[in-house]
Amino acid sequence: MGAADPRRRFEELYTEHYAAVSAYVHRRTDHPDDTADVIAETFTTAWRRLGDMPNGDAARLWLYGVARRVLANHRRGESRRTALAQRLREELADWNDPASRAPGALGEAFARLSDDDRELLALVGWEELGTSEIAKVLGCSRMAVRQRLHRARKRLAAELAALDEDLDRYGVRAVKLAKENA
Amino acid sequence: MNVDEAVRRLAPHPGPGLTPGAREMLDQIMETEAVPAVAASGKKWRVFAALPVAAAVGAAAWAVPALLHTPPAAALDIKERGDFWMIEVKDLYANAKVYEDELKAKGIDVILRVAPVTPSRVGEIMPMAIEDQPPGPFIYADKIKTIDRPEKCTWMRSCPVGIMIAKDFSGRADIMLGRKARTGENLQVITGIDTSGEAMHCVPFYNKRVPEMRALLKERGLTVDQFVVGEGDDSKEVASVPDSMYVTGGYMTKGGMVTMRVADEPLPAEVIANRNKKYRC
Numbered sequence: 001m002g003a004a005d006p007r008r009r010f011e012e013l014y015t016e017h018y019a020a021v022s023a024y025v026h027r028r029t030d031h032p033d034d035t036a037d038v039i040a041e042t043f044t045t046a047w048r049r050l051g052d053m054p055n056g057d058a059a060r061l062w063l064y065g066v067a068r069r070v071l072a073n074h075r076r077g078e079s080r081r082t083a084l085a086q087r088l089r090e091e092l093a094d095w096n097d098p099a100s101r102a103p104g105a106l107g108e109a110f111a112r113l114s115d116d117d118r119e120l121l122a123l124v125g126w127e128e129l130g131t132s133e134i135a136k137v138l139g140c141s142r143m144a145v146r147q148r149l150h151r152a153r154k155r156l157a158a159e160l161a162a163l164d165e166d167l168d169r170y171g172v173r174a175v176k177l178a179k180e181n182a
Numbered sequence: 183m184n185v186d187e188a189v190r191r192l193a194p195h196p197g198p199g200l201t202p203g204a205r206e207m208l209d210q211i212m213e214t215e216a217v218p219a220v221a222a223s224g225k226k227w228r229v230f231a232a233l234p235v236a237a238a239v240g241a242a243a244w245a246v247p248a249l250l251h252t253p254p255a256a257a258l259d260i261k262e263r264g265d266f267w268m269i270e271v272k273d274l275y276a277n278a279k280v281y282e283d284e285l286k287a288k289g290i291d292v293i294l295r296v297a298p299v300t301p302s303r304v305g306e307i308m309p310m311a312i313e314d315q316p317p318g319p320f321i322y323a324d325k326i327k328t329i330d331r332p333e334k335c336t337w338m339r340s341c342p343v344g345i346m347i348a349k350d351f352s353g354r355a356d357i358m359l360g361r362k363a364r365t366g367e368n369l370q371v372i373t374g375i376d377t378s379g380e381a382m383h384c385v386p387f388y389n390k391r392v393p394e395m396r397a398l399l400k401e402r403g404l405t406v407d408q409f410v411v412g413e414g415d416d417s418k419e420v421a422s423v424p425d426s427m428y429v430t431g432g433y434m435t436k437g438g439m440v441t442m443r444v445a446d447e448p449l450p451a452e453v454i455a456n457r458n459k460k461y462r463c
Contacts, residue, residue, distance in 0.1 A: 007212055014208050015200065022204065023196030032460055033377055035197070040207060047211050076328065084210045086433065087203035089374065093460055094453055095198050106188055125189030153185045 006050050013059050014043060020127075021063045027126055028071055032092035038074050040085035042067040061136040064127065068119075068137065109159035117152035124149065258284045263346065270329065270344035271359060281359075290347055297370040298363035300434045302379025325351040363437025375432045375440055376461055384463035387429055389448040395429045399440060407439035 022039050029035040045066050046053060053059050110118060123129045123137060131149070135142045257276035261268045267290055281294040329344035345357065363369055375382040381402045387395055396406060409423045423444050431443040 010212065011208060018204055018208075019196070019199040022199065026197030027194040033374070039204075040211075043207070044211050084214065085203070085207055087206050088201065089203075090431065091198065091201050091203040093374070093457055107192055110189065110192055121186070121189045122193075124186050126193040128190075156185055156189070 010047055010050055013046070013053065017060045017063055018043075020060050021067055024064055024067050024127060025071065026092075027122070032095070033089055034074060035092050036085040036089040038067065038070050039088065041070045041074075044084065045070065058136065061129075061133055064123075064137045065139065105160065105163045109156055109163055112159045113152065113155055116148070117155055120145070120149050120152045121156065257281055260284065260288055260290075262349075265350070266327075266346040266348055268329065268344065268346050290351075291353075292347070292357055294357050294359060296359045296361050298367050298437060299360035300369060300373040300380060301362070302373065302377065303360040304362045324348070325353070365436075365438040367437040369434060369436060373434055375434060376457065378461065380434065382432070383461065384458075388431070388454045388457070390429050392423060392425050392427055392429065392442075392444060395442065404438055404440050407436050407441050410441060410443045411445070 021042060022035075025038045025042070026035055029038060042063065046063060049066075053062055110121070113121070120134065123134045129137065131142050131145050134149075135145045138145065257271070257273045257280045259270045259272050267288060269285070269290075278294055278296045281296075282292070285292045285294065325348040327346040329346060373380055376385075376387075377383060381404060382398070385398065387398055390398065399405060408419050408421060409427075410417050410419055411423060411427075412418060419441070427444040427446060428448045429442055430445050430449050432440045435441045
């Protein structure tokens with residue numbers, strides 16, 4: 001493969017998946033500097049490891065996995081401020097997020113979950129991934145994802161119940177999950 | 183609405199997507215990083231990817247006077263704590279080789295890199311990710327830990343001032359240490375002057391005229407390196423601008439020196455309010 005080929009491939013992958021990856025990071029960070037740094041480091045890692053990156057939609061899942069690791073390192077202070085993303089940092093600082101919804105009891109219940117539970121539920125609800133896709137992002141089996149998802153949903157239902165939230169609003173399944181937990 | 187749909191309703195906004203800045207970053211990544219075929223040879227994470235070539239020479243140059251005045255033993259404080267080595271940095275200006283020699287004397291196989299950084303990062307020591315690390319948690323998380331300041335310096339991150347390495351750690355650690363930059367020295371890490379921990383954080387400087395801004399910077403021991411006029415592809419760096427221009431932002435690119443963003447028109451009030459909110463001022 002010539003020098004031009006990896007550049008072209010990376011450009012295509014970057015253009016195709018940037019929006020999804022940046023959304024993943026944006027939803028999990030609260031400061032424009034952090035958002036820009038994590039996005040920059042994720043794609044820099046992707047460039048370095050281009051040979052490992054799968055094609056098609058699997059690339060998106062692979063990038064989520066890298067972003068997840070970068071984010072975890074970043075939260076531990078184990079990554080760097082990058083000089084690459086200066087303009088992106090300024091754009092994000094000036095970007096005006098549309099008003100977020102008042103989270104209410106649901107948001108409170110969600111916030112009470114562990115990081116792992118929140119991440120699993122967010123991969124379903126925010127990235128709209130299925131069990132096999134989540135398994136690829138997390139590097140575990142589909143069975144493990146199914147079991148962990150079931151437990152996470154159950155714990156969320158229990159948190160909602162603890163907040164006296166009317167579980168009927170969330171369907172029969174939520175009531176059943178909460179009862180399983182009781 | 184089931185539980186999954188309920189979570190979906192909590193989704194924060196996905197952000198602005200592929201912006202001009204994101205497109206610019208694509209080019210920067212490919213320009214500043216070696217093509218993947220080179221990186222795939224097992225080389226470690228390139229900490230200094232964004233650093234000008236002259237920086238390595240600069241690092242050696244500043245280290246010489248430090249060697250003359252600082253006993254090597256004072257550079258690091260290495261103590262045993264149970265199954266770990268606890269390493270705290272005592273002399274930020276020691277020669278990088280002094281650190282390595284001290285570490286090697288204890289049998290700790292570590293690459294220690296010292297980089298000039300902005301004030302908010304001085305004294306930090308960070309284990310860097312390793313190139314062939316698979317997606318997932320930091321693979322040495324149980325072997326390499328940071329010693330953090332008691333207080334959180336920003337919302338997202340702790341501020342490590344030392345490191346703990348397990349005695350049975352058998353890999354190679356690649357660590358970056360942030361040190362204060364000398365005046366005029368190029369920084370590895372470029373940081374906005376208004377971000378947390380920087381000199382102008384929460385200082386109301388937006389829309390000041392250039393002379394007023396110079397005065398504010400002078401009070402804090404800073405000078406202007408250059409100006410950036412215009413936005414995006416139309417922006418240009420110039421040595422001087424009319425005093426009538428408005429300051430819209432700035433970032434540290436050299437030790438004690440600021441690159442100042444200026445414009446003919448002031449920033450709208452909502453932009454300033456949004457920045458203050460994002461920077462928690």
